[in-house]
Amino acid sequence: MIEYIKQRKLLLYSLQILFGLVIYVVLLERLVTFESISDQSSITDYQNAIWYSVITLTTVGYGDLYPATTYGRIIGYVFVLLSLGIYGLLIGKITTLLSTFEENKKLGYNGTSMEDHTVIIGWNEFSKLVTDQLHGVGKEVAIVTEERDTIDIIREQYDNSTRIFTLFSDYNSFETLKKCNISKAATVFVNLDNDTEKLVYILNLKKHYGEDISYVVTLDNANLKPTFISAGAANAVSKHEISSKLLASYIFEPDVASFSESIMSFTQSETDYDIKQFLVTPDNPYINKPYQDAFFDLKKRYNSILMGISKVDKYGKRRLIKNPMGDINISLGDYILILINGKAFKVIQKVFNVQEGYFKAK
DSSP: OHHHHHHHHHHHHHHHHHHHHHHHHHHHHHHHHHHTTOSSOSOOSHHHHHHHHHHHHTTOOOSSOOOOSHHHHHHHHHHHHHHHHHHHHHHHHHHHHHHHHHHHHHHTTTOOOOOSOEEEESOSHHHHHHHHHHHHTTOOEEEEESOHHHHHHHHHHTTTOTTEEEEEOOTTOHHHHGGGTGGGOSEEEEOOSSHHHHHHHHHHHHHHHOSOSEEEEEESOGGGHHHHHHHTEEEEEEHHHHHHHHHHHHHHOHHHHHHHHHHTSOOOSTTOEEEEEEEOOTTOTTTTSBHHHHHHHHHHHHSOEEEEEEEEOTTSOEEEEESOOSSOBOOTTOEEEEEEEHHHHHHHHHHHTSOBSOOOOO
């Protein structure tokens, strides 16, 4: 349907241009015919007629050529009137073009070059809370919504931040989803209305974009977690399960619960603590060193605590080892988890020469 509309528009524009050229040629022919009768006229051939029409239509008007006959002047009036129409048309087209470009940019139709970003499918209050956390730590987020009105709301909420990309699209328009560079995303958070929709949608996304994308969902039914993991979701989280565990902890271990809640959000000051995840790159000073050595050195230098390490097992799956014992070395491609405050985070991030968070494997 869209292709048919484009073809119709192209045909209409082509006919308009052809009609304009025919009118222009007819006017030139009549102008030369009428002016050839007068001995005082200099517009007696097509070369001079074209020159006269061009300087008239562009409103330059050198005055070196002008019609001498009555009918020639009538045609001259037509060219003058056409020049006003052409300028009005050009200004209108340019204004429309700029307006369309700005609107397409707002709706995301110009696409984004973001990589290792998070794509959020579906916008609601929960999506906003997730985006607040990601935006707070400087992560790039592409938000896909089916509701046009929410685009302006999102852009206003984040002050048109360059780290927030919005795309107005039908969720099942997988061709349009390419505009949020979904194939280069580190994570896709599927936030649809119910668990069934989420499961079907993940399967469709895998069909169109392959197995390399990491999908994350929240579940209403915690019993469906194994089903989602089997379907390809990297993480399937039950909101009710998390909230119930936190509430129970507040009941019998309130200080533990308060600590857990505080480190789940991003640090807002230099004294706030958070658990950060860093990819081990060749620039990391602890690469190929024992975990225990890194543990004591981080505590001594930065008053930070190494909490765990994530390694890829022989099956290609990432395995988290919490507070490991024994002879474990930190290797290239591992992720290390550090409990750290805002002040030390700035220093460590500079020393490690890498941004915090998960990065899609290249």
